[in-house]
Amino acid sequence: MTYIAKPKLHHPSLQKNAVGFTRRDYEGRVSTLCAGCGHDSISAAIIQACWELDIEPHRVAKLSGIGCSSKTPDYFLGQSHGFNTVHGRMPSVLTGAQLANRELLYFGVSGDGDSASIGLGQFAHLMRRGVNMVYLVENNGVYGLTKGQFSATADAGSKGKKGAVNTDNPIDLVSLALLLGASFVARSFSGDKAQLVPLIKAAMLHRGATFIDVISPCVAFNNHAGSTRSYDYVRAHNEAVNRLDVIEGREPIEAEQPAEGGVTEVTLHDGSTLRLRSTGPDYDPRDRLEAMNFIAHHQAQGELVTGLLYINPEAQTYHQHLGTVATPLNKLGTRELCPGPAALAKINATLR
Amino acid sequence: MLTATNDFVVKFANVNGSGSASANELFAKAILRMGVPVGPRNIFPSNIQGLPTWYEVRVSEAGFLGRRGGVDLMVAMNPQTWAADVAEVEADGYLLYDATKPLPASAFRPDIHVIGMPLSGLCAKHYNDPRQRQLLKNVLYLGGLSYLLGVEPEVIEQLLGEQYQGKPQLAEPNVQAFRLGRDWAAANLAPIGLHVQRADRVGDRIFVDGNTAAGLGCVYGGATVCAWYPITPSTSVAEAFEKYCRKFRTTPEGEKKYAIVQAEDEIASIGMVVGAGWNGARAFTATSGPGVSLMTEFLGLAHFAEIPATIINVQRGGPSTGMPTRTQQADVLSCAYASHGDTKHVLLFPEDPAEAFEFSALALDLADRLQTPVFVMLDLDIGMNQRLCRPFEWQESRHYDRGKVMSVDDLEAGKPFGRYRDVDGDGIPWRTWPGTHPQRGAFFTRGTSKNADAGYSERGPDYVQNMERLLRKFVTARAMVPQPVVKPGPRPGRYGILYYGSTSPAMDEAAQMLEAVGFPIDLMRIRAFPFPESVRDFVRQHERVYLIEQNRDAQLRTLLVNEFELDPADLHPVLHYDGTPITARYIADRIRASFAADHVEERAA
Structure with missing residues (x-):
């Protein structure tokens, strides 16, 4: 029951991060999702990532659409403002919020129904505008809240719980995000926390349109033989292209491990370094065309490629495109915004 | 021969894309510069080139700026609409046409005065470039009109100079063409019975369209986020906002204190406005009826979640492809009750550009203070036509009221x-x-x-x-919200009229027409929803109340009946909804006819 908040009592020995918060401070209300839902693992990964990154919770704004995944922002970062918006339209709300205050970190959580069907249009335009945010899709290939309909990411040939076979071609949001200009594109699996937490951290450090597709099996409606989004299927067909370490810029340089074979280092805007230990043959995540090719190639073989698939560390944000002032627009008042009566008198004079 | 000084209607019938718009606008402005109020209206097609378009100018020293009804002088430049244009001229009125090719007598009416000018012929003789021949024909008839009506040529020449400031290569041929037309008319025609005479009735008023005013109102009102999707007739609101922001909201370093997004559709537009409003920025969108339909789910969310949002709705004839270039007040109900669940929204009804400016700025304050969507209900008639109105005003001491926000x-x-x-x-x-x-x-x-x-x-x-x-x-x-404006009749009346928005200027003239024939009437102009109690009182205090609307279903009447639990029989609708702006004669005729019917009933009883 989400209206029952978790007890505020914290064990005094709980470890605090650099900004004085314990891991518990990043938690939300008790989840109402089904026991074993992949989405809860993702919430836990978000909590872990924010705590490790020393982000003050109130510096994050969480936004979601509608669906099981869109309920989850209530289950993490309880000290952040959140907004459960309209089905498939969270991207526009997030865009408006980002325009109003460029200083906060925007975390959009959506699902495959919310983003790949009703929200495909807004998803596309959010990515092509380069809105600075993390957009995470909890992808289970099924409509959970309405009990088991196929979503647009369900693979052709996958079987529903009652045996119905999906004949429609799937939409691959990762490929789409790449095509549309997202500057950080990754895929992971809710059951692989070791991969997911660093990916979320890297995503939150990146500036630009950031997309993470997380395969998150639905225990109620899509975790059976014949489903290509079940735990078993994903574990068997997951090909990780790389493993990621995030080294924040403010840490002393000596903390870094010496470079080793198969490691690519990518420096972000704030000086943080991403160290990618490639498990695939010479995979370079800075090559967009190669990434698209690689994903399509493995997809044809029924394999899900996970890891950081693409990053452009030089990406521009929507605010940069628009040329807005550094001060958040919501902090500008009458003095900064109103041209005043003298200017109006001049305008009147031109209209006579 | 129809005679009138500073009180008549001129209508231009043209083909769109032919360059007539700027010449016609110049005609209206010249009369204004002579101190005589004018109310011009574009009646134009949803098309870029080749379809019929009209420009109607009400010249009125008394200051009536609505459509009167009827045409005293028709400038008939479009063969496609010739028959209908000729038919529209008042008996004893005037018709100016291009007489280069003779027309049979059957093309005219015996009861009107026909004035021919060989416009194409003169152009062909004086200009070689086909485009110039086309464009300058409009300036040529302007020259003719200035002679026929007594519009001072110096005023027009000055306006041409202003229009082509810094472009002598354009100004020069325009002035030449104007003189050519005027000289030809002086040599071959005589002034007609309609006359413009210099007066001093314009004062410090400004001449501007409602969309520009609304865009400027959003700049003054402190909007920093504008998300919109192009749709006639609202597009120029966002364009005006951008124009004034570029001027007033750009830092010396070139950074912008505003963000404008041309969104992928109206759903995204309102979504961005809601996101920005949630996050503490003043945000607005500009749209028209079809856009509001798309926005309704978000409007419901904003209502329930209590998020400020300002929507400038420039109404047009529905539905989606309906009559995008024609005017109506047909979104009253769809905006007042927009969305599913129990929702009600604040609506403001400006009467002219001055109020479009005020109400747009006010809407941003109200949206913050009430934490809810607020609609500014413009329509094409106000939004896309230049209107003479009182100058924009802003108090130095005015500060944005951000409402109840905890710091x-x-x-x-x-x-x-x-x-x-x-x-x-x-x-x-x-x-x-x-x-x-x-x-x-x-x-x-x-x-x-x-x-x-x-x-x-x-x-x-x-x-x-x-x-x-x-x-x-x-x-x-x-x-x-803005309270109603009451204009009592000369004697305490049994009859009252409720009206709102763009009906206002026609209503002013209609009231005078009614009074002149012995029907004094009290007027109340409604300026906002929710309706203040004074509206109900007005209805109760009058024996009979008419409600003038520009839609078929008397939508504001439905809203009044519903919100005040009135007896529908207490509100007599007078409805005009053919897509053209309502006329004073239409209102006066309907009400007179209703009175006449009453008297028949009274005698029969």
Whole structure:
């Protein structure tokens, strides 16, 4: 029951991060999702990532659409403002919020129904505008809240719980995000926390349109033989292209491990370094065309490629495109915004 | 021969894309510069080139700026619409046409005065370039008209100079063509019975279109985010906002204190406005009826989640492909009750560009103070036509009222916060913006399914309590919106007229027409929804109340009947909805006919 908040009592020995918060401070209300839902693992990964990154919770704004995944922002970062918006339209709300205050970190959580069907249009335009945010899709290939309909990411040939076979071609949001200009594109699996937490951290450090597709099996409606989004299927067909370490810029340089074979280092805007230990043959995540090719190639073989698939560390944000002032627009008042009566008198004079 | 000084109607019938618009506008402006008020209207097709378009100019020293009805002088330049244009001229009125090729007598009417000018012939003789021949033909008839009506040529030449300032290669041929037309008319024609005479009746008023005014109002009102999708007739609102922002909101370094997004559709537009409003920026969108239809789900969310949003709705004839270039007041109900669930929204009804400016700025204040969507209900007639109106005003001392927003200091001081608590008894709760305080004031925003502290709740009593508070808020709004404007008749009347928005200038003239024939009437102009109690009182105080609207179904009447539980029989609708702006004669004729019917009933009784 989400209206029952978790007890505020914290064990005094709980470890605090650099900004004085314990891991518990990043938690939300008790989840109402089904026991074993992949989405809860993702919430836990978000909590872990924010705590490790020393982000003050109130510096994050969480936004979601509608669906099981869109309920989850209530289950993490309880000290952040959140907004459960309209089905498939969270991207526009997030865009408006980002325009109003460029200083906060925007975390959009959506699902495959919310983003790949009703929200495909807004998803596309959010990515092509380069809105600075993390957009995470909890992808289970099924409509959970309405009990088991196929979503647009369900693979052709996958079987529903009652045996119905999906004949429609799937939409691959990762490929789409790449095509549309997202500057950080990754895929992971809710059951692989070791991969997911660093990916979320890297995503939150990146500036630009950031997309993470997380395969998150639905225990109620899509975790059976014949489903290509079940735990078993994903574990068997997951090909990780790389493993990621995030080294924040403010840490002393000596903390870094010496470079080793198969490691690519990518420096972000704030000086943080991403160290990618490639498990695939010479995979370079800075090559967009190669990434698209690689994903399509493995997809044809029924394999899900996970890891950081693409990053452009030089990406521009929507605010940069628009040329807005550094001060958040919501902090500008009458003095900064109103041209005043003298200017109006001049305008009147031109209209006579 | 029809004679009138400073009180007549000229209509230009043209083909769109032929360059007539600027010449016709110049004609209207020249009369204004002579101190005589004019009310011009474009009646144009949804097309770029080749279809019929009209420009109607009401010249009125008395200051009536609406359409009067009827045409005293038709400038018939479009063969496609010739028959209808000739038929529209008042008996004994005038028709100016291009007489280069002779027309049979059957093309004219015996009861009107026909004036021919060989416009194409003169152009062909003096200009070689086909484009020039086409464009300057318009300036040529302007020359002819200036002679026929007595419009001072110096005024027109000065206006041409202003229009082509810094472009002598354009100014020169235009002035030459103007003189050519005027000289030809002076040599071959005589002035007609319609006459423009210099007066001093314009004063300090300005001449501007409502969309420009609304865009400027949003700049003055402190909007920083504009998200919109192109749709006639609203597009120029966003364009005006951008133009004035570029001028007034750009730092010396070239950085912008505003963000304008041309969104992928109207759903995204309102979504961005809602996101920005949630996050503490003043945001607006400009759209028309079809756009509002697309926005309705978000409007419901904004209503329930209590998020400020300003929507400039420039109304047109529906539906989607309907009559995008024609005017109506047909979105009253779809905006007042937009969305699913129990929703009601604040509507403001400006009468002209001056109020379009004021109400747009006010809407941004009201949206913040009431934490709800606010509509500025413009229409094409106000939005896309230049109108003479009082100058824009702004008080130096005016500051944006951001409403009940808790600051970091409030929260730090331990001021209790519950997002949906009615602590002040006015139904308006306090809110916090994201990122305000590290430990306090954060909440999760949802439509309903919440308690007064924004916690998740599906309990019935929590839902009801919230909905009752929203109603209280709507009652609070009554006193905050612009109050009705009453114009009592010369004697305490039994009859009253309610009207709103763009009907205003035609109503002014209609009231005078009615009074002249012995029907004094009290007027009340409604300026906002929710309606203040004074509207109900006005209805009760009059034996008979007419309600003038520019839609088929008397939508504001439905709203009045519904909100005040009035007897529908107490409101007599006078409706005009053919897509053209309502005329004074139409209103006066309908009401006179209704009176006449009453008298027949009275005698029969």
